[in-house]
Each structure stands twice: as structure tokens, then as C-alpha cells.
Amino acid sequence: MSDLTIKRRVMIPVRAGDVMAEFISFDGDDSGKEHIGIFFEGTQGKEANSIPLVRLHSECLTGDVFGSGRCDCGEQLDEAIDLINEQGGYILYLRQEGRGIGLYAKLEAYALQDKGYDTYQANEMLHLPDDGRDFGIAAEMLKALGVDEVRLLTNNPDKAQQLIEHGISVAELVPTKVHVNQHNRLYLETKAKRKLHTLKFD
Numbered sequence: 001m002s003d004l005t006i007k008r009r010v011m012i013p014v015r016a017g018d019v020m021a022e023f024i025s026f027d028g029d030d031s032g033k034e035h036i037g038i039f040f041e042g043t044q045g046k047e048a049n050s051i052p053l054v055r056l057h058s059e060c061l062t063g064d065v066f067g068s069g070r071c072d073c074g075e076q077l078d079e080a081i082d083l084i085n086e087q088g089g090y091i092l093y094l095r096q097e098g099r100g101i102g103l104y105a106k107l108e109a110y111a112l113q114d115k116g117y118d119t120y121q122a123n124e125m126l127h128l129p130d131d132g133r134d135f136g137i138a139a140e141m142l143k144a145l146g147v148d149e150v151r152l153l154t155n156n157p158d159k160a161q162q163l164i165e166h167g168i169s170v171a172e173l174v175p176t177k178v179h180v181n182q183h184n185r186l187y188l189e190t191k192a193k194r195k196l197h198t199l200k201f202d
């Protein structure tokens with residue numbers, strides 16, 4: 001049983017009102033992180049996809065809000081809104097900035113990357129975990145939402161693994177596009193090598 005319960009559901013017209021999204025808060029998460037569920041009803045109708053498309057999106061202020069070219073988070077979030085608004089499902093916006101190390105530490109890691117270290121070496125030099133994220137909270141959020149089976153939008157097999165370990169069925173892995181630019185190629189290649197992300201480059 002999940003200890004999380006839904007606290008509030010509020011409709012917010014996003015993308016300048018083009019897309020209706022329901023933002024959902026939760027009670028019962030001791031971390032105080034304020035993870036958010038975002039529900040999209042789906043423009044294709046319920047019959048098209050009975051299993052919700054779900055993205056576990058780790059917060060990235062630089063990418064999500066400012067469109068940073070150092071990563072692909074902003075583009076992935078846009079892609080997720082497009083697809084999930086069509087097909088119906090949820091974005092779980094997880095407050096796991098910098099793969100869980102926080103924004104200030106991510107900036108420290110970026111400063112080291114500017115000296116030639118890769119993303120994972122930089123975290124090691126800061127004595128921080130290369131990935132401090134626990135996706136168990138996402139499974140609890142899904143259970144509170146009454147969702148026990150998902151189609152998961154990700155290139156990160158660890159997310160699916162962790163959901164399954166916490167009792168959520170993953171019916172399908174839906175890959176995200178590879179949003180490569182002149183700044184983030186090394187970051188994406190490192191991710192593919194170190195984290196077994198399934199990224200297909202041109």
C-alpha cells in the first residue's frame with residue numbers, strides 16, 4: 001500500500017492555453033520535495049490507448065526553463081508534453097535536479113566539465129553519487145493516482161527497472177528522440193556509455 005495520497009488536483013492551461021493539464025499535489029512524502037503529477041487526458045480519446053503514457057522527468061532548471069543546450073531535458077519535456085497530450089497519461093515532474101545532487105552542485109559539476117571531465121567524473125570529484133535518484137517515489141505517486149501499468153517514455157532502462165521493483169508494470173518502453181546539438185553530444189554519449197541509455201545517434 002502506498003502512503004501517498006492525492007492532496008489537490010488543479011487544471012492549468014499550459015503552452016499559452018493550447019494544452020490543458022491537471023497539476024496534482026500529494027500528501028505523505030516525508031522528503032518535502034514537492035514532486036508533481038501532471039495529467040493529460042489525451043486528445044486521441046480513451047479507446048486509442050488504454051495504458052497511460054508516462055514520463056518520469058527529473059527537474060533540470062537550466063534545461064527545462066531556460067532551454068540549456070548543455071543537456072536535452074528541455075526538448076525531452078516538450079516532446080513529452082506533445083506525446084502525452086495526444087495519447088493521454090502523466091508527466092511525473094520529479095524534483096531531482098542534477099540527477100539528485102541539486103542545482104548548486106550541478107553548477108560545480110559543470111565547472112569541472114568545462115575543465116575536461118565528463119559528467120560522471122565531475123560528480124565523483126565532488127564526492128557525490130553519479131546518480132542519486134530513487135524512482136520508488138514515482139511508483140508511489142502512480143499508485144496514489146490509481147495507475148498500476150504504464151507505457152514508459154524514456155531511454156533509461158533503470159527507470160523501468162525501479163518501477164517494476166516497486167510494483168508497477170511496464171507494458172512498453174517508448175524511446176524519446178535524441179536531441180543532439182553542438183554542446184551536448186559528449187553528455188549524451190557519456191550517458192549512453194555509462195548508464196546504458198539506449199540512444200541511437202545519427
Ligand SMILES: Nc1nc2c(ncn2[C@@H]2O[C@H](COP(=O)(O)OP(=O)(O)OP(=O)(O)O)[C@@H](O)[C@H]2O)c(=O)[nH]1
Nearest residue numbers: 058059060071096097098099106109119154155156
Ligand atoms: N549531476 C549532473 N546532472 C545533470 C547533468 N546534466 C543533466 N543533469 C541532470 O540529469 C537529469 C536528467 O537525467 P538524464 O540522465 O539526462 O536522463 P534520464 O532522465 O535518466 O533518462 P531519460 O528518461 O532517457 O531522459 C536532470 O535532473 C538534469 O538536471 C550533469 O552534467 N551533471
Ligand SMILES: [Zn+2]
Nearest residue numbers: 060063071073
Ligand atoms: Zn538538463
